[in-house]
Amino acid sequence: MRRILTVPAVRGLVERSRSFAEGWNAFWFTPADPTLTGVLRVLTGLMLLYTHAVWGLALDDFFGPTPWLSAEMVRDHQQFEFAYSFWWWVEPEWMWTAHGLSLAILALFTVGLWTRVTSVLALIVAISYANRVPMALFGLDQINVMLTLYLTIGDGGRAVSLDRWLARRRGKGPATPSARANLGRRLIQIHMCVIYFFAGVSKLQGPSWWDGEAMWLAFANLEYQSMDMTWLAWHPLLLNAMTHATVLWEVFFCALVWNRWWRPVMLGCGTAMHLGIGACLGMWTFGLIMLVGCASFLPDEVARSIVSAFSRRRAGRPARVAIPAAAVPASAAAKTGHRPMGAVVSVDYGRHRSPADAS
Amino acid sequence: MEFESDREEPMPDPGSPPWSPRRRWSRWAVNGWLVLHVSAIIIAPASVAPSSFLAVTAWEVVHPYLQLLYLNHGYHFFAPEPSYSTLLEFQAERADGSVIARGRIPDRRIVPRLLYHRHFMLSEHMAGAPEEVRELWHRSFAEHIGRKYGADVVRLSQVSHYLPTIPAVQQGIGLDHPDSYEVVSLGAYRCDEF
Numbered sequence: 001m002r003r004i005l006t007v008p009a010v011r012g013l014v015e016r017s018r019s020f021a022e023g024w025n026a027f028w029f030t031p032a033d034p035t036l037t038g039v040l041r042v043l044t045g046l047m048l049l050y051t052h053a054v055w056g057l058a059l060d061d062f063f064g065p066t067p068w069l070s071a072e073m074v075r076d077h078q079q080f081e082f083a084y085s086f087w088w089w090v091e092p093e094w095m096w097t098a099h100g101l102s103l104a105i106l107a108l109f110t111v112g113l114w115t116r117v118t119s120v121l122a123l124i125v126a127i128s129y130a131n132r133v134p135m136a137l138f139g140l141d142q143i144n145v146m147l148t149l150y151l152t153i154g155d156g157g158r159a160v161s162l163d164r165w166l167a168r169r170r171g172k173g174p175a176t177p178s179a180r181a182n183l184g185r186r187l188i189q190i191h192m193c194v195i196y197f198f199a200g201v202s203k204l205q206g207p208s209w210w211d212g213e214a215m216w217l218a219f220a221n222l223e224y225q226s227m228d229m230t231w232l233a234w235h236p237l238l239l240n241a242m243t244h245a246t247v248l249w250e251v252f253f254c255a256l257v258w259n260r261w262w263r264p265v266m267l268g269c270g271t272a273m274h275l276g277i278g279a280c281l282g283m284w285t286f287g288l289i290m291l292v293g294c295a296s297f298l299p300d301e302v303a304r305s306i307v308s309a310f311s312r313r314r315a316g317r318p319a320r321v322a323i324p325a326a327a328v329p330a331s332a333a334a335k336t337g338h339r340p341m342g343a344v345v346s347v348d349y350g351r352h353r354s355p356a357d358a359s
Numbered sequence: 360m361e362f363e364s365d366r367e368e369p370m371p372d373p374g375s376p377p378w379s380p381r382r383r384w385s386r387w388a389v390n391g392w393l394v395l396h397v398s399a400i401i402i403a404p405a406s407v408a409p410s411s412f413l414a415v416t417a418w419e420v421v422h423p424y425l426q427l428l429y430l431n432h433g434y435h436f437f438a439p440e441p442s443y444s445t446l447l448e449f450q451a452e453r454a455d456g457s458v459i460a461r462g463r464i465p466d467r468r469i470v471p472r473l474l475y476h477r478h479f480m481l482s483e484h485m486a487g488a489p490e491e492v493r494e495l496w497h498r499s500f501a502e503h504i505g506r507k508y509g510a511d512v513v514r515l516s517q518v519s520h521y522l523p524t525i526p527a528v529q530q531g532i533g534l535d536h537p538d539s540y541e542v543v544s545l546g547a548y549r550c551d552e553f
Contacts (some may be wrong), residue, residue: 010399054473066506067552070479070499076492102464127429135484136477139436145429191400198404198434205409206440213525217441220522222534223465223479224444226472233528282472 032182034175036303037151038160040110040188041119042148043292045110048126051144051285052099052106055129059099062133065092069133077134086124087132104128109148110163115157123148140286143293146191154184160307188296193254195293201251209247219280226282246273252254257297270294279324399425405453407433444479445486447500448542451510460508463518486517497545498553505550515545 004010061068069086090098102125107120108114110234126145130137159164159175168174208214216239219229232239249269256262271291378504399421406418425431449461458461485496519541523532532539 009422013485024390028390051473054471057471057474058477061503061507062477066503068500068503070502073492073495073499076495080421083429084427130429133477136480138476138480139434139502140473142429142434143431149428149430151483187396190397190509194400194404195434199436199438202404202407202433202435202438203440209438214437214440215523216525220528220534221441221444223446223522225534230528230534236525239525283476285473318397 007300028186029179030182030249031179032179032185033158033300033304034155034158034178034181035307036298037154037181037184038158038164038175039303039306040147040292041112041115041151041156041295042110042160043120043134043295044144044151044156045106046243047140047285048144048148049103049110049124049288051140051218052103052125052129056099056103059095062136063090063095064087065101068134069135073076074132074134083131083134084129085126085131109157112157112161115161115163116155119148119152119156123152135251136285138283140283140289143195143286147188147289147293150184150187150191152184152206153180153187154182156184187295188293190259192293192296192353193257196250196253200247200253203247203250209243212236212243215242215246216354221281224281224283227280229280245269249273263297267294267297278351364370368468395421400430403431404435406434407435427492429475441522442522443522445482447482447485447517448516449500449504450514451508452502452512452514454511455539462504482517487517498548501548502550505548505553511550512547513550514547517543517545 094211105118105121105125108118126148129143155324164175253266257266274287274290402417402421403425406414446463448463450461464482465475469475487494497515505513520538
């Protein structure tokens, strides 16, 4: 065996395999600051709350005894699917109770209380609603569930949560970097790349995405329209440019977003596109939840600055202080029993480098 | 609830003792799941028609997992190209033929916009439903409308709202021009049959 390993070709192969394994481990499992996943959990939770609260405005129409989509019709549609929903076991008189409990679970997930349990329950709630009314859904529901799943895997309640606040009150320090936080964020990033890539390549089958007229067809659809964009009929070149830019952006997002120079460009274009979908086609919820997914590509520093901006606003309010604040962090730590935290590790998008390598 | 229990152990370096077999196996299990999961979320949109035999066969393997987690999606937004809309018109009547209510979904008076969109998806999905199950859809819609308005008969129509071309709009044709709507009757449904 050792003799085989001395053959240059085999040794090269072994080295490459080892290098690949190191890169794989670094990509998925490098402990990361959980602040960003905490922020994503809050944003996803707010969207889940809104989405499900809106079901409450027409609960009888969609989940009542004689809804738009009868049980027979949905079961027929799902007969060969592994689809489950707690709604199949909810009697009509318990409908509002089930809906209220679901909203309570989503609220707990949003504020990050008992998150390890409530994140799993929030996932079950989101999937159950989706599987009961599959013909009333669109992209928003797909992204809602996807994000909830990955924030459950990524321990989304580890930071920016009531769980963390309670832990600190019990004397534990701020959230430490975690491999689960990185895993959750990486899964969101990879899934966003898959979504955009297939959204892009599937458009290549349509002639209007080639002849530059597709954006016109979207804007000229009265049922989608929330802003009159017919003035674009006098600017066909602009329509052509928007059509081609959409396809190019979607197809190449999965490659260019990993490049540090291209990332701001891709995220900026994505923000413009999704805000445009919200403003012109009336799909604000879809546009915003896609932006939450895109936010997984933001650097940790941005998430931390968002959180500290909110913390500063809260700190600006008068509050009763139980323990005298000390000027020196170490003495405050000694009095409160908190362990002082070092700098939080940022995600390293490249391979690990030891201090020796750096020197 | 324990918060620090999952603090990660550092990656072992050559000088440190190796991971325990249990930890090593769990890391292998997570890696194996990652490969399967990422493959599955790629296979789901790749298997949407037109697709290869390979993609469809792979989907046959992974679809239970995808459906269990509600990840079985094509992500073909506005593809292959944006199309015209389909709407549902209804008329709820008493036994003597007098009209209780007329309506159309989606209705712009439905607020908030998300709820409007939910109704819009009902009629859009109806248009894409396979021929053999359409009757089931129509009966379900008619039953809901009949019970909601206390009607004896519900008449349904499918409305296709076609998109105007750029030259048409330049000539002053509006998006809601009457000629852009095509109405097809889906039939009358007696509510006492439900």
